[in-house]
Amino acid sequence: MSCIILLAEDEVVVRNIVRLLLQRDGHEVLVATDGYEALKLSREYNGQIDLLLTDIGMPRMDGLALVEQIVKDRPGIKILLMSGNPVGCELGELPLLRKPFANEVFRNKVRELLDPPCIHGAS
Numbered sequence: 001m002s003c004i005i006l007l008a009e010d011e012v013v014v015r016n017i018v019r020l021l022l023q024r025d026g027h028e029v030l031v032a033t034d035g036y037e038a039l040k041l042s043r044e045y046n047g048q049i050d051l052l053l054t055d056i057g058m059p060r061m062d063g064l065a066l067v068e069q070i071v072k073d074r075p076g077i078k079i080l081l082m083s084g085n086p087v088g089c090e091l092g093e094l095p096l097l098r099k100p101f102a103n104e105v106f107r108n109k110v111r112e113l114l115d116p117p118c119i120h121g122a123s
Contacts, residue, residue, distance in 0.1 A: 002026045002027055002028055002118065002120070003027045003028070003050040003051060003114050003117070003118035004027070004028050004030065004045075004047060004048060004049050004050050004051075004118070004120070005022055005027050005028070005029050005030070005049070005050060005051045005052075005053055005110075006029075006030045006032065006038055006041060006042055006045075006049050006051070006052045006053065006054075006070075007019060007022070007029050007030065007031050007032065007038075007053045007054075008032045008033075008034065008035055008037070008038035008052070008053070008054040008055060008058065008063065008066060009032075009033070009053075009054070009055045009058070009082070010033055010034050010055060010057075010058040010059060011055070014055070014082075014099065015031065015033070017103075018053065018082075018106070019031055021103055021106060021107060022053075022110070025107060025110070025111075030042075030045060030049070034058045034059055034060045034061060035054070035058055035060060035061025035062060035063060035065055035066035035069075036060045036061045038052070038054065038066055038070075039061065039066060039069050039070065042070055042073060042074065043073065047120070048118075048120060049074060049077055050077070050078060050114060050118045051077065051078045051079070051080060051110070051113060051114060052066070052067065052070050052077055052078070052079050052080070053080045053082065053110070054066055054067065054079075054080075054081060054082065055081075055082050055083060056081055056082070056083040057083060057084075057085065063081055063082075063083075064081075067079055067081075067094065078113045078114070079094050079095070080094075080095050080096075080097065080109060080110065080113055081094050081095065081096045081097070082096070082097045082098075082099055082101075083096060083097075083098065083099060084098070084099040084100070095109065095113065097109055
């Protein structure tokens with residue numbers, strides 16, 4: 001079943017590849033170019049968002065600051081961080097994908113986090 005995923009990634013190529021992979025798996029993707037845009041999208045979106053998929057290193061608002069804000073607004077949201085250089089980041093128990101990652105590794109991690117499958121009311 002389709003899930004709603006909020007993607008925050010400042011690198012155009014990575015953002016487009018990840019969006020396409022998610023859409024091919026049947027998910028609806030809300031796309032943001034940085035943390036501020038993602039937070040705005042989240043606050044404007046009335047439905048459930050199942051997963052926040054965010055890069056750690058982004059301009060204006062990084063992924064960790066975004067996570068801190070999003071979980072206040074959406075306490076049940078699942079989180080998946082991505083980073084090419086996570087050294088020195090305080091991640092706690094949050095799952096992390098190190099860039100670059102293989103498409104299948106990415107897709108398997110998303111499936112694992114979204115198990116059980118998403119359930120949404122009729123739109």
